Amino acid sequence: MPNAAADDRFAHDALVTGPAGVRAYMGQPIMVGGECVGTLCVLDSNPRDLEPATFAVLARLASAASELLSARRHAAELERERERLIDFARASGDWIWETDAQHRYRWLSESFESTMGVARAQVIGQPFPDAPLVDAIGVPDPQGRRLHSVLTTRQRMRRLLTVQGSGEHRRFVSYSALPTLDASGRFNGYRGVARDLTAQVAADQAAHRRDEAVQTTMALLPGAVLQFVEYKDGRQAIPFASEKIHDIFGISAAQAMSGGIVIRDHIDALQLAASIAGRRQAVTRSEPWRGELHLRSPERGERWIDVHAMPERLPDGGVLWHAFLADITEQRATRLALEATRERWAMAATVASIGVIEVDLVSGRMTLDAIARHHLGYRDDQSEPRLAACMRRVAPPGRQALRQRITRAIAANRPFDDVFTLRLPGGEERFVAITGQAYRDADGRPSHLLCTCSDKTEQRRAEQLELDKTAAERASRAKSEFLSRVSHELRTPLHGILGFAHLMSLDHDAPLSAPQQRRLQHVLHSGRHLLDLINDMLDLSRIEAGRLELEIAGIDAAAAVRAAAATLAPMASARGIGILVTESGPLPSRVAADRRALEQVLANLISNAIKYNRDQGRVTITVECAEARIRIAVADDGRGLSPAECALLFMPFNRLGAERSRTEGTGLGLVIARQLTQAMKGDIEVTSTVGVGSRFTIDLPSAEGLVGVQPIQEMAPPPLPATPAAPAAPARSARRVLYVEDDEFNRLLLSQVFADRTEWQLQLAGSVAEGVDMATRQRPDLILADMNLPDGHGLDLIVRVHDALPAHPVRMAALSADALPQQIEAALRAGFERYWTKPVDLTLLLAWLDDVLA
Numbered sequence: 001m002p003n004a005a006a007d008d009r010f011a012h013d014a015l016v017t018g019p020a021g022v023r024a025y026m027g028q029p030i031m032v033g034g035e036c037v038g039t040l041c042v043l044d045s046n047p048r049d050l051e052p053a054t055f056a057v058l059a060r061l062a063s064a065a066s067e068l069l070s071a072r073r074h075a076a077e078l079e080r081e082r083e084r085l086i087d088f089a090r091a092s093g094d095w096i097w098e099t100d101a102q103h104r105y106r107w108l109s110e111s112f113e114s115t116m117g118v119a120r121a122q123v124i125g126q127p128f129p130d131a132p133l134v135d136a137i138g139v140p141d142p143q144g145r146r147l148h149s150v151l152t153t154r155q156r157m158r159r160l161l162t163v164q165g166s167g168e169h170r171r172f173v174s175y176s177a178l179p180t181l182d183a184s185g186r187f188n189g190y191r192g193v194a195r196d197l198t199a200q201v202a203a204d205q206a207a208h209r210r211d212e213a214v215q216t217t218m219a220l221l222p223g224a225v226l227q228f229v230e231y232k233d234g235r236q237a238i239p240f241a242s243e244k245i246h247d248i249f250g251i252s253a254a255q256a257m258s259g260g261i262v263i264r265d266h267i268d269a270l271q272l273a274a275s276i277a278g279r280r281q282a283v284t285r286s287e288p289w290r291g292e293l294h295l296r297s298p299e300r301g302e303r304w305i306d307v308h309a310m311p312e313r314l315p316d317g318g319v320l321w322h323a324f325l326a327d328i329t330e331q332r333a334t335r336l337a338l339e340a341t342r343e344r345w346a347m348a349a350t351v352a353s354i355g356v357i358e359v360d361l362v363s364g365r366m367t368l369d370a371i372a373r374h375h376l377g378y379r380d381d382q383s384e385p386r387l388a389a390c391m392r393r394v395a396p397p398g399r400q401a402l403r404q405r406i407t408r409a410i411a412a413n414r415p416f417d418d419v420f421t422l423r424l425p426g427g428e429e430r431f432v433a434i435t436g437q438a439y440r441d442a443d444g445r446p447s448h449l450l451c452t453c454s455d456k457t458e459q460r461r462a463e464q465l466e467l468d469k470t471a472a473e474r475a476s477r478a479k480s481e482f483l484s485r486v487s488h489e490l491r492t493p494l495h496g497i498l499g500f501a502h503l504m505s506l507d508h509d510a511p512l513s514a515p516q517q518r519r520l521q522h523v524l525h526s527g528r529h530l531l532d533l534i535n536d537m538l539d540l541s542r543i544e545a546g547r548l549e550l551e552i553a554g555i556d557a558a559a560a561v562r563a564a565a566a567t568l569a570p571m572a573s574a575r576g577i578g579i580l581v582t583e584s585g586p587l588p589s590r591v592a593a594d595r596r597a598l599e600q601v602l603a604n605l606i607s608n609a610i611k612y613n614r615d616q617g618r619v620t621i622t623v624e625c626a627e628a629r630i631r632i633a634v635a636d637d638g639r640g641l642s643p644a645e646c647a648l649l650f651m652p653f654n655r656l657g658a659e660r661s662r663t664e665g666t667g668l669g670l671v672i673a674r675q676l677t678q679a680m681k682g683d684i685e686v687t688s689t690v691g692v693g694s695r696f697t698i699d700l701p702s703a704e705g706l707v708g709v710q711p712i713q714e715m716a717p718p719p720l721p722a723t724p725a726a727p728a729a730p731a732r733s734a735r736r737v738l739y740v741e742d743d744e745f746n747r748l749l750l751s752q753v754f755a756d757r758t759e760w761q762l763q764l765a766g767s768v769a770e771g772v773d774m775a776t777r778q779r780p781d782l783i784l785a786d787m788n789l790p791d792g793h794g795l796d797l798i799v800r801v802h803d804a805l806p807a808h809p810v811r812m813a814a815l816s817a818d819a820l821p822q823q824i825e826a827a828l829r830a831g832f833e834r835y836w837t838k839p840v841d842l843t844l845l846l847a848w849l850d851d852v853l854a
Helices: 052-092 112-116 147-151 198-219 245-249 253-257 270-284 329-352 372-376 387-389 398-414 455-507 516-545 557-573 593-609 641-646 670-678 744-755 770-778 794-804 820-830 842-852
Strands: 024-032 035-042 095-099 105-108 159-166 172-180 187-196 224-230 236-239 291-296 300-311 319-327 354-360 366-368 416-423 429-440 448-457 550-558 579-582 590-594 618-628 629-635 683-689 692-700 735-740 760-765 783-785 811-816 832-836
Touching: 024 052, 024 557, 035 052, 095 112, 112 187, 147 159, 159 593, 159 760, 172 198, 224 245, 236 253, 245 253, 245 319, 270 291, 270 300, 300 329, 300 641, 319 735, 354 372, 366 372, 372 429, 372 448, 372 744, 387 398, 398 416, 398 429, 398 448, 429 455, 557 579, 557 590, 557 593, 557 618, 590 593, 590 692, 593 618, 593 670, 593 692, 670 683, 670 692, 735 744, 735 770, 744 760, 744 842, 760 770, 770 783, 770 794, 783 794, 794 811, 794 820, 811 820, 820 832
Parallel strands: 579 618, 735 760, 735 783, 783 811, 811 832
Antiparallel strands: 024 035, 095 105, 095 187, 159 172, 172 187, 224 236, 224 319, 291 300, 300 319, 354 366, 354 448, 416 429, 429 448, 550 590, 618 629, 629 692, 683 692
């Protein structure tokens, strides 16, 4: 400002208008920490212009003044900070330390001397002390780390607790420090603080010991200790829970404290309301609360918990409950059981026939109630027996064991139980079960026994019957398995016998003479009869073993009878016997039965009526429908049966003398027919008069009104197998068939079957391995396989063939003597498209081969 007097802004400024008479002015502000603390200025009483160079110098001087003032302020603040830090260290007992890059003491605060009792001069220049690291209660670091191992990392240290010295001079010192760097960024040492925590560690150790003692005590308590908070807004929390909480809620204490359970969610609604009311009253009165809670725990089920709790009001209006929880489920059940026992004991004891015995161990005198007297064989008019006399009634093998068991139970003060054989004076034997407990007097000596007894004689007999039944069932299974095995072993040679006989009957190139044909027919007839016997035995074994599977459906009874009669008509015509079918009752008369089982039963009864009838006789079949039952009666004009013969009619293999006649039979047909009928919830009745004839009646439930029973198509007589047409000339290369069979007789039979079919090529293999190898190399069009091979089963063969030829599927059929339904079903599930049971009807087999290999 060249002339302040000429500027209206300074018209009232004393420096301008007063004696100083300032005219020229140049000024620069002095800034410290962003604040203007003054001005550096040039004043002149004469008006004049100042040069820019002068102004620049003034600005530099003002800047220098600002920096000088800032430095002085900073130094003052550092000094005050240092003083505060030193005062804080003195007040807290900490000391401040500094080391060089080699971890030697470079500086220590005054507090070091008063705390550690060592002059600073003795320590300056000495290495920083090394010491093992420990935790808050003085337990050494599990990794064995020491203080120097941390210093060498040149990283920040925070509250590293060490132990220094030993015995009375042992101290626990905590170190915290930061690494320092020089101007070039190189490590220059540590600056930090240290604190003597010996007293705090001792207090923590004492607290830890107290905690361990508390935890040990809580572990011995028969329940859980719990702190439970109910906040004013309705929230709940568990700040503390002992480990026994797991026994009540099935979760750990940590899970409970982390919010893993909400107690009110496990309490019955009515119980919850009652407990809330009781707790509120306890809070109002500041008194303890006790209650029993019915808890629902997914892990533990329903439990009863006895709760003792003391409320503590919280500043925010909530309540902290200090609680002890004990599981009293068993005690409560015992209490309730005892209460119920007091009310019902007399009745229960009478109904269950449980007697009560009390024995005075000093005198040996026994007191028996009426039931105990009966069990032990004492009359009401007899005096009370003594223990020694009663023990003599126990059979010798168990007498000593019972005496020892009672003696050990008294010594160990625990219950005992035993079952012994009692021999009464009249020779009767009883099995008696006894349970007892010894009780002691005020001095702790055994004073008396309190026992209950019950008669187990009938139970023992029932158990023996059950054992006998199990043995019988085991024998029945063994018999069934034996019959199944016999069936298998008989079918294999029978397959060859019937097969070759059939081939001989079909041989047009070398036909047999008429007498030879008759003999051959006898062979075929006898073979088929033997096959029928085998099939009947197998059916019987399957039924007795409980492996019969029925599919009940609604079947037209009249149609089933007509179909069975039509099938057996040729047999009746050969002897001039007529078959008459009559029906009565509402139509259609549908019976709830298994189709195959009903066919078998009807075929057996009708064929018997024909076989045991007189020539030119008559078979009358009546179908009656009444109420919810269907009755099918088959009557003949035969010789009839006596009552004694009727009683033996359904015994296996008992043909009532027919085995001495020329009438064929196995003695199993009627047995199987009755068991099949009973399996379909029906039965077979027989009435017979000697010289007049017999009448067999099947009684089965009607299908009308039965839920889940579906009607099926009417039965029809099975069509006769068509005579295979002469093979047409092959239009392509011969078909290859691989037969896997180890029995030479069966291999020869099939070779003969294939001998007349030049369009078929038969290859033979004798094992699973050979069959897989030949199938892989030759890729046949069809594989016929036996199920029982030297090195495996037919099921193994089909799996290995499919695995070996995934891109060339081969059709496979089983040809086996295994005839059980489950064996056939398993083979079909495995992939065999047909299962032929030996002996095979060659006519049907050839017809099927013609179709498959066409």
